[in-house]
Amino acid sequence: MFSFFWVLMGGASLAVSQTSDQSESWCYDWGESSEAVSVLEGEVCWLSCPLFSHPSVYNYTSTQSAGHALFWYRLPHGHALEEPLLLSSRLSKDRERLWLQPAEVMDGGNYICMLRNKSSCSKISIRLTVTRRDNVVVHGDRCQLPVAVATTKAIIPLQVSDTLECPDLQEAAKMSDVGPPNVTWYQRCRRYPFGNSDRQQQGTSLRFHTMVASYQGLYVCTINYSRNGRTLSFTRSINVTAVYPPWVPKEPSILFPALEHVSIVRAGSEVRLLCRGLFPFILRKPLKDMWWTVDGKMLEHLTDHHRFSHTVSEVHEDFGDLTLESVLLVQDFLSADLSREFNCSVRNDRGFETRRVQLQEEVLLPSVELGCILGVTLLLMFSLFIIYHVFWLEILLIYRSWFGTDETHTDHKDYDVYISYVRNSEEENFVLFTLRRVLENELRYSVCIFDRDSLPGGTITDETLSFVSRSRRLLVVLSGDYGCRGSQALLELQAGIDSMARVGNLRVILIQYRQTPRNWPPLRELRRARLALVLIRWKGAESEQLTSRFWKRLRVELPVRRGGAMRKADQLDSENQLSLKETSEQKSLVTTSGEREHEHECSLIQS
Numbered sequence: 314m315f316s317f318f319w320v321l322m323g324g325a326s327l328a329v330s331q332t333s334d335q336s337e338s339w340c341y342d343w344g345e346s347s348e349a350v351s352v353l354e355g356e357v358c359w360l361s362c363p364l365f366s367h368p369s370v371y372n373y374t375s376t377q378s379a380g381h382a383l384f385w386y387r388l389p390h391g392h393a394l395e396e397p398l399l400l401s402s403r404l405s406k407d408r409e410r411l412w413l414q415p416a417e418v419m420d421g422g423n424y425i426c427m428l429r430n431k432s433s434c435s436k437i438s439i440r441l442t443v444t445r446r447d448n449v450v451v452h453g454d455r456c457q458l459p460v461a462v463a464t465t466k467a468i469i470p471l472q473v474s475d476t477l478e479c480p481d482l483q484e485a486a487k488m489s490d491v492g493p494p495n496v497t498w499y500q501r502c503r504r505y506p507f508g509n510s511d512r513q514q515q516g517t518s519l520r521f522h523t524m525v526a527s528y529q530g531l532y533v534c535t536i537n538y539s540r541n542g543r544t545l546s547f548t549r550s551i552n553v554t555a556v557y558p559p560w561v562p563k564e565p566s567i568l569f570p571a572l573e574h575v576s577i578v579r580a581g582s583e584v585r586l587l588c589r590g591l592f593p594f595i596l597r598k599p600l601k602d603m604w605w606t607v608d609g610k611m612l613e614h615l616t617d618h619h620r621f622s623h624t625v626s627e628v629h630e631d632f633g634d635l636t637l638e639s640v641l642l643v644q645d646f647l648s649a650d651l652s653r654e655f656n657c658s659v660r661n662d663r664g665f666e667t668r669r670v671q672l673q674e675e676v677l678l679p680s681v682e683l684g685c686i687l688g689v690t691l692l693l694m695f696s697l698f699i700i701y702h703v704f705w706l707e708i709l710l711i712y713r714s715w716f717g718t719d720e721t722h723t724d725h726k727d728y729d730v731y732i733s734y735v736r737n738s739e740e741e742n743f744v745l746f747t748l749r750r751v752l753e754n755e756l757r758y759s760v761c762i763f764d765r766d767s768l769p770g771g772t773i774t775d776e777t778l779s780f781v782s783r784s785r786r787l788l789v790v791l792s793g794d795y796g797c798r799g800s801q802a803l804l805e806l807q808a809g810i811d812s813m814a815r816v817g818n819l820r821v822i823l824i825q826y827r828q829t830p831r832n833w834p835p836l837r838e839l840r841r842a843r844l845a846l847v848l849i850r851w852k853g854a855e856s857e858q859l860t861s862r863f864w865k866r867l868r869v870e871l872p873v874r875r876g877g878a879m880r881k882a883d884q885l886d887s888e889n890q891l892s893l894k895e896t897s898e899q900k901s902l903v904t905t906s907g908e909r910e911h912e913h914e915c916s917l918i919q920s
């Protein structure tokens with residue numbers, strides 16, 4: 314009880330000072346009260362002597378009967394000496410109160426009330442702040458309530474009807490000398506009535522027929538009354554909040570951990586166990602209890618209680634329903650703690666719930682070792698990837714030389730390679746002096762070149778078809794003026810593509826000796842062929858070495874040339890599958906025979 318006064322004294326000196334009154338008695342100075350009053354200029358207010366805030370210490374009725382008198386003094390801002398008050402109809406005393414009807418700006422300052430009889434005296438001061446009206450901004454949507462207006466709180470359950478009364482209406486009624494006071498209600502700076510008739514002013518009070526969430530907020534009421542022919546007023550505000558109605562379940566519940574939830578903990582470290590409880594709103598029943606037990610014992614009753622501590626904090630509020638979170642902190646979690654029963658419990662006036670926190674030890678992976686293995690694996694994979702990309706031709710050639718099938722033993726063909734090219738072009742030199750030489754002399758393939766190998770006197774067409782069908786590969790050396798100049802070259806290409814599509818034992822390989830013009834090739838057939846067939850580019854001097862990419866790629870495409878024994882039929886199968894697949898792709902190239910004939914005409918005309 315007395316603590317209030319110790320708080321009051323705060324930093325103020327305990328010294329017993331002599332009052333400015335001529336009295337010789339000493340007076341206990343309680344310093345300045347924390348119950349400061351603030352008022353808007355021109356409004357009514359009153360100061361209650363704070364000595365009577367605790368009636369068991371100072372009871373107004375009993376002090377009067379003990380011969381005490383109550384005096385008021387004023388200590389204006391910046392003044393050292395208190396001055397007696399001149400009481401008037403504006404400034405009047407009523408029991409333990411000093412009324413200002415209304416307050417003026419110059420009234421601001423400290424007021425001292427002194428309680429004294431012949432042998433004892435005590436005094437306390439209280440601060441009054443008067444806010445100038447022109448410092449107050451209240452307009453439009455940026456509506457702002459002056460801080461000088463005292464605010465109270467009201468709680469109205471959703472879907473319930475309730476009534477708001479303007480605070481301190483009784484005080485105004487006591488002071489009014491002409492009839493009862495009048496009340497004006499405002500919400501968001503809008504004067505009553507508010508939109509619909511759901512909220513209705515009945516006399517001085519405001520009736521909510523059905524509370525909804527959107528009716529929450531600050532309500533302001535101004536009380537008018539008459540006294541001595543003057544209209545006096547003061548303003549109060551009420552912060553209205555909605556809560557869940559009384560008919561929804563009010564038992565507390567544990568939101569976390571869920572029934573099936575398992576917390577992973579690491580032995581040897583500090584472990585935080587979380588519990589979240591929901592406490593539904595209950596009017597005037599504020600009991601909310603949340604605690605932890607270990608093996609059914611409260612934390613403070615544990616032999617090792619120094620290892621445990623817990624905190625509770627509010628995390629969420631929803632129409633009065635509070636969500637509280639409690640964290641149990643366990644220092645140096647032991648493996649033995651895993652088998653202990655950690656329970657979180659919640660309780661209010663309506664119920665109780667408890668839940669055990671399921672614990673499981675974290676499976677520790679040797680992270681460093683794991684990281685190393687992973688790193689090495691990734692590095693290895695990366696290196697292989699790089700090696701494959703740089704040396705894939707070499708790898709393919711080595712693979713073929715070991716496991717490839719020598720087709721020359723199984724197909725009854727006479728030539729490995731038939732070279733098709735445009736006569737009298739730059740490519741002709743390349744074919745005769747480079748391609749042929751290397752293929753025949755260095756790589757030891759049997760090469761067929763029509764102009765060299767055909768016997769004079771035969772039909773060109775028949776002989777071409779025969780040569781092409783007797784070859785394993787058709788090398789088509791592309792040329793800028795392929796289709797429309799050399800009908801022989803075109804014939805060879807068509808024979809090759811036909812044979813590839815029909816029989817499937819011939820492969821067509823395109824070789825590009827020079828960079829071809831942009832809209833090249835002119836033949837639709839060739840254009841399609843280029844998309845589906847292998848194209849190997851000659852890169853000038855760079856390709857002259859037998860170890861260059863050009864020759865390696867060509868060797869990969871050509872039949873396996875190997876001195877060793879022939880492999881068995883199982884490898885043959887895989888090669889067959891390959892050529893079958895290609896065949897089906899290439900079939901689609903030659904189905905449109907109509908176009909082909911049309912283009913054939915072109916070359917015939919040319920020749």
Ligand SMILES: *[C@@H]1O[C@H](CO)[C@@H](O)[C@H](O)[C@H]1NC(C)=O
Nearest residue numbers: 368369372373374375376378
């Ligand atoms: C103050 O004292 C009077 C008379 O002694 C008593 O009737 C009254 O209940 C007291 N008031 C309080 C609030 O204690």
Ligand SMILES: *[C@@H]1O[C@H](CO)[C@@H](O)[C@H](O)[C@H]1NC(C)=O
Nearest residue numbers: 379380381429430431432433
């Ligand atoms: C003054 O008040 C005190 C109690 O506060 C009382 O004990 C004392 O008798 C009173 N003195 C006189 C002269 O009435």
Ligand SMILES: *[C@@H]1O[C@H](CO)[C@@H](O)[C@H](O)[C@H]1NC(C)=O
Nearest residue numbers: 495496497535536537544546
């Ligand atoms: C109360 O007084 C104010 C200012 O004097 C006036 O604007 C308001 O209309 C009055 N309210 C009532 C209900 O008389």
Ligand SMILES: *[C@@H]1O[C@H](CO)[C@@H](O)[C@H](O)[C@H]1NC(C)=O
Nearest residue numbers: 492493494495537538539544
């Ligand atoms: C209250 O309002 C009534 C009717 O509007 C009016 O007759 C009366 O004088 C008002 N009283 C005060 C104190 O303003």
Ligand SMILES: *[C@@H]1O[C@H](CO)[C@@H](O)[C@H](O)[C@H]1NC(C)=O
Nearest residue numbers: 464466530531551552553554
């Ligand atoms: C009204 O009360 C609610 C909850 O108590 C609070 O969050 C809000 O800030 C208050 N509004 C005003 C204007 O004081």
Ligand SMILES: *[C@@H]1O[C@H](CO)[C@@H](O)[C@H](O)[C@H]1NC(C)=O
Nearest residue numbers: 606608609654656667668669
């Ligand atoms: C702990 O909670 C479980 C429910 O999760 C309950 O069955 C058990 O009785 C509780 N233990 C104690 C000591 O309250």
